[in-house]
Amino acid sequence: xxxxxxGAGRGRxxxxxxxxxPKCFAEVGGRRILDWTLExxxxxxxxxVHFVGGYQIDKVQRDYPHFIxxxxxxxxxxxxxxxxFCAESAMDQPFVCCYSDxxxxxxxxxxxxSSRADIALMVDTHWRRRYALRSRHPTxxxxxxxxxxxxxxxxxxxxxxxxxxxxxxxxxxxxxxxAEELRRSYHDRRARFAGRPFRExxxxxxxxxxxxFQEMVEAGVHIAHVDVPGGYMEVDTQxxxxxxxxxxxx
Numbered sequence: 001x002x003x004x005x006x007g008a009g010r011g012r013x014x015x016x017x018x019x020x021x022p023k024c025f026a027e028v029g030g031r032r033i034l035d036w037t038l039e040x041x042x043x044x045x046x047x048x049v050h051f052v053g054g055y056q057i058d059k060v061q062r063d064y065p066h067f068i069x070x071x072x073x074x075x076x077x078x079x080x081x082x083x084x085f086c087a088e089s090a091m092d093q094p095f096v097c098c099y100s101d102x103x104x105x106x107x108x109x110x111x112x113x114s115s116r117a118d119i120a121l122m123v124d125t126h127w128r129r130r131y132a133l134r135s136r137h138p139t140x141x142x143x144x145x146x147x148x149x150x151x152x153x154x155x156x157x158x159x160x161x162x163x164x165x166x167x168x169x170x171x172x173x174x175x176x177x178x179a180e181e182l183r184r185s186y187h188d189r190r191a192r193f194a195g196r197p198f199r200e201x202x203x204x205x206x207x208x209x210x211x212x213f214q215e216m217v218e219a220g221v222h223i224a225h226v227d228v229p230g231g232y233m234e235v236d237t238q239x240x241x242x243x244x245x246x247x248x249x250x
Contacts, residue, residue, distance in 0.1 A: 001113065002048045002049075002050065002095040003041050003046050003048065004084065004090055004096070004097040004098075005037065005050070005098055005099075006080055006083050006097060007022060007023065007034075007051060007052060007054075007060070007100030007101075008052050008053055008055060008057075009055060009080075009083070010055040011236075013136075013236055013237045018055075021056060022055060022056050022100070023235075025060075026241055028244045028245055029249075033101060033235060036103050036250060037102075037103075037104075039106075039250070040104060040109050043109075044106050044110050049066070049067050050087050051064070051067040051068070051069055052069075052070045052086050053069060053071060054071070054072040054073070055075060070086040070087040070089075070090070071086065072086045077205065078205045078206060079201070079205070079207055080207075081207045081209045081211065081212055085186055091174070091182070092176075092179070093176060093179075094174060094179070095173075096109070096112065096113070096172065096173045097174075099170035099234075103232065103233045103235065103248050104169060105231040105250060107228075107231055108169075109122075109171065112172075112226045114226075115173060115226050117173075117222065118222070119172070119173070119178040119216075119222070119223045119224065120173045120225065121145065121155070121169075121213070121224070122169045122170075122228060123145055123166040123168055123169065123228070124167045124229075124230060124232045125165065126166075126230040127164075127167035128161070130230075130233065130234075130243075135239065136237040136240075137236055137239070140157060140158070141157060142167045143155060143170070143210050144156065144161075144164035144166070144167055144168070145167070145225060146159060147225050151222055151223060152217055152224070153217065165225070165227075169228070169232045173226075181216070182212075182216075185215060185216050186212060189215060190204060199214065
């Protein structure tokens with residue numbers, strides 16, 4: 001199993017922590033977010049790590065020379081979906097991808113890896129407990145999901161809080177077949193929407209990964225969900241950073 005970490009953005013909402021370092025360098029409990037992620041990977045047997053960098057990629061390259069790097073040179077003008085596909089060459093075998101600003105335990109990742117689905121999203125079903133303390137990141141900004149009979153039926157920020165099954169954590173697993181479907185779906189939409197609006201994004205290049213997931217769901221692609229009761233935190237704002245300092249134990 002291979003891992004792709006999406007870490008090209010600057011993380012402006014985490015200022016001043018990201019003033020002069022990548023977002024994943026923020027330290028929680030005396031360790032970088034990136035180091036927590038690497039420990040989680042190692043504990044589940046993942047050592048083949050690819051990193052998509054942009055903002056201050058040179059610092060990540062200096063401190064983690066064992067990574068395989070993919071440079072998103074246009075990171076200031078694109079978004080997570082385009083960033084992930086800078087590492088398309090790494091999608092020739094089963095892989096997990098994750099955002100670079102999240103903390104998640106080895107137990108949650110092990111649950112995801114045990115899924116037999118070709119595409120599976122890690123979903124936190126206890127997500128509202130975290131949001132009770134997050135005044136700067138409202139629930140309408142959460143990447144929420146609806147599910148039915150083991151499959152994701154919708155993934156969108158606009159899902160009403162009370163209806164959501166859980167929150168997509170930013171961690172997803174793909175088999176070889178699932179990776180092929182992801183690539184096919186991406187290239188099909190890029191051919192049709194490059195330089196044009198795509199779903200809620202003003203331009204396809206500014207799209208989020210969940211917007212492609214929703215396209216795939218509507219096209220009949222089976223996307224499974226693996227539910228985890230917590231064991232996950234997002235570090236998106238300075239408030240989140242302070243909460244992680246207080247509560248994260250790994």
